[in-house]
Amino acid sequence: MSGFLEAxxxxxxxxxxxxxxxxxxxxxxxxxxxxxxxKVSLCLKQQTDFFKDMTQISKDSNITxxxxxxxxxxxxxxxxxxxxxxxxxxxxxxxxxxxxLVIEYDGTEFSGFQIQPNVRTVQGELMDVLTTINNRPTxxxxxxxxxxxxxxxxxxxxxxxxxxxxxxxWLMILNHALPRDIHVKTVEKVHPTFHCRFDxxxxxxxxxxxxxxxxPLKRKYEWTPGKTLDLFKMExxxxxxMGTHDFSSFCKGENESTIRTIYEASMSIRNEHLYLTFIxxxxxxxxxRLIVGALVEIASNQTDVDITTIISTKSRTHTQxxxxxxxxxxxxxxx
Numbered sequence: 001m002s003g004f005l006e007a008x009x010x011x012x013x014x015x016x017x018x019x020x021x022x023x024x025x026x027x028x029x030x031x032x033x034x035x036x037x038x039k040v041s042l043c044l045k046q047q048t049d050f051f052k053d054m055t056q057i058s059k060d061s062n063i064t065x066x067x068x069x070x071x072x073x074x075x076x077x078x079x080x081x082x083x084x085x086x087x088x089x090x091x092x093x094x095x096x097x098x099x100x101l102v103i104e105y106d107g108t109e110f111s112g113f114q115i116q117p118n119v120r121t122v123q124g125e126l127m128d129v130l131t132t133i134n135n136r137p138t139x140x141x142x143x144x145x146x147x148x149x150x151x152x153x154x155x156x157x158x159x160x161x162x163x164x165x166x167x168x169x170w171l172m173i174l175n176h177a178l179p180r181d182i183h184v185k186t187v188e189k190v191h192p193t194f195h196c197r198f199d200x201x202x203x204x205x206x207x208x209x210x211x212x213x214x215x216p217l218k219r220k221y222e223w224t225p226g227k228t229l230d231l232f233k234m235e236x237x238x239x240x241x242m243g244t245h246d247f248s249s250f251c252k253g254e255n256e257s258t259i260r261t262i263y264e265a266s267m268s269i270r271n272e273h274l275y276l277t278f279i280x281x282x283x284x285x286x287x288x289r290l291i292v293g294a295l296v297e298i299a300s301n302q303t304d305v306d307i308t309t310i311i312s313t314k315s316r317t318h319t320q321x322x323x324x325x326x327x328x329x330x331x332x333x334x335x
Contacts, residue, residue, distance in 0.1 A: 016041050021083040029073055029091035040087070050075075050089075057191060062201045062335065066193045076193040090193060096160040099170060100188045100196060102333075106181040107151045108220045108326065114145040122146075122182060126157060129177045134161050143196045143333040144203060147286065149220065149325030154185070154204075154332040158196045196333070202263060204279045204331040207292050207323065212272035222273065223292075223327035227300040231274070234267065234299040238276070240307040241265040241291065248314040250291050251284035258284060258314075277331075288328060293321035 017037065026034040026043060034043045044050055053070035066076045071092075078086035103122075111119035115127065123140055130138040143156040165173070167187040174184045210224040244261040251258055264279040276295075278288055294310055297303045303318065310318045 016044050019084050021080045021085040023080075024084060025086045027086075027088045029089045044087075064193075064199050066191065074191070074193050078198070088193070096162060096192065097164060098158055098160050098190050098192045098194055100156065100158045100190045100194060101174070101184050102186040103152065103155050103157060104183045104185055105152050105155065107146060107149050109181060110148065112146055112148045112150070113142050113152075113155070122152075122155075123157075125179055125182060126159075129174065130159055130161075133173060133177070134163070141196050143200055144283075144330050145285075146330055147289070147325050147328075150328045150330070151221070151326070152330040153206075155330050156196045156333040156335075158190070158194060160192070199335050200282070200333055202279055202281055202334045203283065204277065204334070205283065205288050206329045206331050207276040207278070207288060208327045208329070209274040209276070209292070209296070210272065211269075211274055220326040223324045225296050225300070227296065227302075229274075229296065229299040230301065231267070231269070231299065234295055237295055237298050237307045238265040238267060240311075241278075245311050246314055247284055247287055247311065249310045249316060249319050250287045250294070252286040252290070255284055260284065260287070286322060289323045289325065290319045290321075292323035292327070294319050296323070297321055 020037045020040060022037050024035070024037055024040045026040040028034075028043075028047075034040050049071055050069060054067045054075070057066050057068055057074070063079045064076060065079075066074060068074055073092060074090040076088045076090070077084045078088075080086075103126075105122055107122075109120060110122050113122045115121050115123040123142055126140045127138060130140060138159055138161070140157050140159045144152075146152060146155070167189060170187045171184055174187070178184065208222040209229075210218070210222045211229065212224075214224040214226065215222075241262050242265050244259065246258050247260050248258045260280055260282050262278060262280040264277060266277045268275045268277075276292060278291070294303075294307065298306060305318050
């Protein structure tokens, strides 16, 4: 994102108005909140030390860049169409060592990733283990709140700690303490401004459909619709998902925004299995499972509507069929 890096340099040099988005948000170290280009610009100009001796530190994603000023405060900028949409200032007293994990899990026995009362969740298991290790309540953030039964090959999480263990030691400790259906693949020390959810550039999901005979042993890891599918039609419908759309027709529950961008929607066939790949800047609750359910209905000629029509309705009228959670895998999160 060379354009954003140029904007970030202008921001560092004090050319504020030229690089701020009209809806920019500023959160200062004292927790005060400012929004809109006029208020943010005025506030920053009043912060005489804000830009003093600004030096760029390691870039944590393709949509963010971070600096440190003379006061030792970390300042993180988020890009929005190559203009700065959010600025967060961190007080050095609040800074701790942040650890980034890439984990794999079998979602079969979890009620999803996000912690919930009285049920087993991936986030809950991680928090319990890390609270014990850190000897204090430890929060864990996740890149994606996968649903009940959904699996992950490359979920990203982060947590803060006072300990300076090596990455190899963290890997050993965590994999020894975690239950067998969660495994830490990699550990990385990152700077405190990194955020596994807000810094995401794209997420990749895979859905597995069994085109052959139903297998009870694999019923929680794939979906067997038991219908003849027109794969040429399905591939054509997949292409209609790509681009930026309002995906209101493919989501469950309330959302601040239902606009998402899908960079890739493709399919491949191997050993009587259909693999659907979705890469996008984010996905709504149940979005992929509702898309897969609609694709199967279209490809099995159970409906006359197509993906373009479904998207344009901006309602759940044509998306009542939801694919099972077990066929869905979070493959990778890109920063």
